[in-house]
Amino acid sequence: MxxxxxxxxxxxxxxxxLASKLLxxxxxxxxxxxxVSEVHGMSQRGxxxxxxxxxxxxxxxxxxxxxxxxxxxxxxxxxxxxxLPYLKPDGQIxxxxxxxxxxxxxxxxxxxxxxxVEKMKASGVRVDALDxxxxxxxxxxxxxxxxxxxxxxxxxxxxxxxxxxxxxEAVVPPKFLELxxxxxxxxxxx
Amino acid sequence: MLGNAAVARGLxxxxxxxxxxxxxxxxxxxxxxxxxxxxxxxxxxxxxxxxLETAFGASLAGKRAFCGMKHVGLNVAADPLYxxxxxxxxxxxxxxxxxxxxxHSSQNEQDSRHHAIASKVPILEPADSAESLAFAKLAxxxxxxxxxxxxxxxxxxxSHSQSVVDVGERIxxxxxxxxxxxxxxxxxxxxxxxxxxxxxxxxxKLLEWAExxxxxxxxxxxxxxxxxxxxxxxxxxxxxxxxxxxxxKLGLLNPLPVxxxxxxxxxxxxxxxxxxxxxxxxxHCRALGLAVVGKDVxxxxxxxxxxxxxxxxxxxxxxxxxxxxxxPNRPPVMCAGCPHRGLFYTLNKNKCIVLGDIGCYxxxxxxxxxxxxxxxxxxASVSAVHGFNKARGAETEGKTVAVIGDSTFMHSGxxxxxxxxxxxxxSTVIILDNSITGMTxxxxxxxxxxxxxxxxxGKIDLEALCRAMxxxxxxxxxxxxxxxxxxxxxxxxxxxxxxxxxxxxPCALLKYVKHKAPLTVDFEKCKxxxxxxxxxxxxxxxxxxxxxxxATQCVGCGVCAQLCKFDAFQSVGKEA
Numbered sequence: 026m027x028x029x030x031x032x033x034x035x036x037x038x039x040x041x042x043l044a045s046k047l048l049x050x051x052x053x054x055x056x057x058x059x060x061v062s063e064v065h066g067m068s069q070r071g072x073x074x075x076x077x078x079x080x081x082x083x084x085x086x087x088x089x090x091x092x093x094x095x096x097x098x099x100x101x102x103x104x105x106x107x108x109l110p111y112l113k114p115d116g117q118i119x120x121x122x123x124x125x126x127x128x129x130x131x132x133x134x135x136x137x138x139x140x141x142v143e144k145m146k147a148s149g150v151r152v153d154a155l156d157x158x159x160x161x162x163x164x165x166x167x168x169x170x171x172x173x174x175x176x177x178x179x180x181x182x183x184x185x186x187x188x189x190x191x192x193x194e195a196v197v198p199p200k201f202l203e204l205x206x207x208x209x210x211x212x213x214x215x
Numbered sequence: 216m217l218g219n220a221a222v223a224r225g226l227x228x229x230x231x232x233x234x235x236x237x238x239x240x241x242x243x244x245x246x247x248x249x250x251x252x253x254x255x256x257x258x259x260x261x262x263x264x265x266x267l268e269t270a271f272g273a274s275l276a277g278k279r280a281f282c283g284m285k286h287v288g289l290n291v292a293a294d295p296l297y298x299x300x301x302x303x304x305x306x307x308x309x310x311x312x313x314x315x316x317x318x319h320s321s322q323n324e325q326d327s328r329h330h331a332i333a334s335k336v337p338i339l340e341p342a343d344s345a346e347s348l349a350f351a352k353l354a355x356x357x358x359x360x361x362x363x364x365x366x367x368x369x370x371x372x373x374s375h376s377q378s379v380v381d382v383g384e385r386i387x388x389x390x391x392x393x394x395x396x397x398x399x400x401x402x403x404x405x406x407x408x409x410x411x412x413x414x415x416x417x418x419x420k421l422l423e424w425a426e427x428x429x430x431x432x433x434x435x436x437x438x439x440x441x442x443x444x445x446x447x448x449x450x451x452x453x454x455x456x457x458x459x460x461x462x463x464k465l466g467l468l469n470p471l472p473v474x475x476x477x478x479x480x481x482x483x484x485x486x487x488x489x490x491x492x493x494x495x496x497x498x499h500c501r502a503l504g505l506a507v508v509g510k511d512v513x514x515x516x517x518x519x520x521x522x523x524x525x526x527x528x529x530x531x532x533x534x535x536x537x538x539x540x541x542x543p544n545r546p547p548v549m550c551a552g553c554p555h556r557g558l559f560y561t562l563n564k565n566k567c568i569v570l571g572d573i574g575c576y577x578x579x580x581x582x583x584x585x586x587x588x589x590x591x592x593x594x595a596s597v598s599a600v601h602g603f604n605k606a607r608g609a610e611t612e613g614k615t616v617a618v619i620g621d622s623t624f625m626h627s628g629x630x631x632x633x634x635x636x637x638x639x640x641x642s643t644v645i646i647l648d649n650s651i652t653g654m655t656x657x658x659x660x661x662x663x664x665x666x667x668x669x670x671x672x673g674k675i676d677l678e679a680l681c682r683a684m685x686x687x688x689x690x691x692x693x694x695x696x697x698x699x700x701x702x703x704x705x706x707x708x709x710x711x712x713x714x715x716x717x718x719x720x721p722c723a724l725l726k727y728v729k730h731k732a733p734l735t736v737d738f739e740k741c742k743x744x745x746x747x748x749x750x751x752x753x754x755x756x757x758x759x760x761x762x763x764x765x766a767t768q769c770v771g772c773g774v775c776a777q778l779c780k781f782d783a784f785q786s787v788g789k790e791a
Binding site: 064 | 240241244319320375377379450520521535536537541544546547548578582583748756765
């Protein structure tokens with residue numbers, strides 16, 4: 026199988042590391058060669074962060090380049106737009122509609138672009154945007170946005186729900202398991 | 216498995232017994248992961264020089280030892296490295312150094328291979344997690360076979376990428392006897408003069424080994440192009456070209472093979488070198504008289520990627536589409552509730568000249584706080600404020616400060632402080648004590664009272680230390696209290712003698728730190744004056760002319776409330 030590419034993008038501290046860990050675990054259990062590339066350190070402090078997940082028969086590069094991503098999973102709207110050039114022309118964006126002002130917007134040096142979902146759709150790519158923060162809160166914690174997003178992503182994947190759930194069981198601490206299963210279901214069925 | 220975790224696994228399997236390191240992105244997880252194996256003694260040392268000397272001591276005593284650091288840490292540890300190249304080792308000694316091409320979390324992107332060449336020490340470069348594990352084990356064998364410390368060079372994309380590994384069992388190598396050997400281990404001139412030819416002979420033997428070692432691997436494919444590469448660059452080359460070109464993948468980067476490269480070059484029509492940062496393989500090829508494509512088509516700066524390699528060597532370049540829209544940057548910022556914020560606000564307000572240091576607080580340079588004017592290397596703030604004041608005297612003493620974190624102060628700030636105490640400049644040093652090494656992800660240090668496993672350990676008392684060095688004016692402030700910060704900064708700058716301010720409050724991200732409930736804005740009271748925006752808190756924004764607080768980020772620190780003249784910030788709800 027040709028290598029498939031998933032990018033997880035967001036703002037440092039939003040929980041992308043757990044999402045990539047879960048995806049990596051799931052894909053390994055499917056028998057793929059998997060590479061996951063993360064960002065640690067300074068960029069994590071509220072900056073724009075990106076995690077690359079690649080899988081297939083044999084994966085070489087740990088990173089995804091422009092025009093290569095099959096999916097972009099985004100925690101934040103502006104970040105989806107920022108990384109759009111990395112999507113394949115027929116790729117799929119799954120994004121939370123949450124907006125977090127970056128410092129240049131907070132200080133007034135720049136403006137947060139409007140109607141980003143419509144503009145991204147107009148560029149020809151497929152965009153699935155939903156209020157993951159609200160769904161995460163419904164599941165019991167605003168921190169479960171990552172699992173809501175993966176629930177949504179699972180829609181577009183040919184992997185059984187049961188295998189997703191066992192991947193969640195493998196990487197989430199037991200005391201948060203029920204909450205995360207609920208978050209996954211809310212995302213998947215939204 | 217994460218590349219760094221794979222190195223740790225390799226250390227474990229090789230029977231490594233002692234690890235002493237200093238945290239630094241992207242190297243930190245090697246030692247954190249190794250600390251999970253009970254068979255290995257692990258510690259955070261105050262700095263890389265101490266760490267490497269500790270590891271050397273363990274090797275001398277006969278047990279396999281490791282020391283991990285980031286690229287700039289190797290500068291700090293260069294002094295022992297260059298001479299332990301002469302002494303060689305007793306049990307195996309491996310030094311893990313992680314470069315940061317692209318500067319994801321660093322102040323420069325120096326190429327560690329230069330240190331290997333200059334110190335005449337072999338350096339291995341793994342290209343993924345499986346090789347990270349295998350090379351860590353091989354490094355110990357090489358160290359003992361060739362009687363040399365061995366550098367294991369990681370980079371951000373190998374350290375922080377996960378890929379599949381096969382794990383093995385741990386071996387327990389017998390403890391090497393310690394034997395007194397003054398001629399080998401006491402590097403005074405008479406002995407060192409006799410050791411230098413030993414080093415040169417060792418390099419000749421390593422070179423001979425490098426010509427046939429399996430870690431230098433030829434993968435023949437199409438012969439119209441032959442590419443010599445290593446590390447993560449190998450992955451980009453294979454991604455773009457697969458088997459359509461021939462590849463010489465180098466695992467040992469010092470010394471570089473000669474005959475192997477000449478033979479490979481003879482089999483291909485055109486020769487290219489793909490290596491990040493400096494043209495070390497390329498210059499080696501040119502010295503061998505080979506025509507080669509390299510830095511004429513690929514950059515000296517930053518990380519490579521598959522598209523970059525493809526564009527340089529006529530491969531297929533992928534493109535996507537961008538919005539016709541300005542996307543504002545999202546630089547890293549101090550977290551909501553960061554204890555450094557109140558202090559930097561105070562320094563900005565008092566128009567101080569701020570000489571900074573390495574850590575989360577370097578983000579104090581970012582607008583709107585903009586309260587840092589120099590950051591160089593670990594500890595430089597304290598030394599430089601002394602020099603600044605010696606140069607300008609009373610003209611600057613009353614407004615210039617050094618700011619340095621607790622861990623950085625332990626690393627290299629103490630010697631600068633000794634210089635102020637000894638040579639008497641009227642300097643003000645502010646230690647930002649957030650009770651942890653923050654930027655690298657919460658490592659303990661000598662001031663926190665805990666060791667790498669989180670168990671109680673020795674604790675250095677910063678106030679007593681500064682007083683013992685001869686500082687009479689040492690005071691502690693809470694950076695959440697803006698009035699107290701302002702008073703402390705004004706008084707210590709005005710004082711006629713050197714002083715230390717310790718700005719003390721634990722990092723807001725520490726698990727044991729209890730947060731208050733998020734604040735809310737009373738829109739009746741808020742006049743939209745934006746006074747609260749001057750602290751650059753990521754939880755505060757303006758909407759429809761009023762301040763708004765993001766409850767998912769706010770930890771209720773209350774610094775913004777102290778800036779509001781209209782009492783618009785309300786604290787409601789339970790503590791989180």
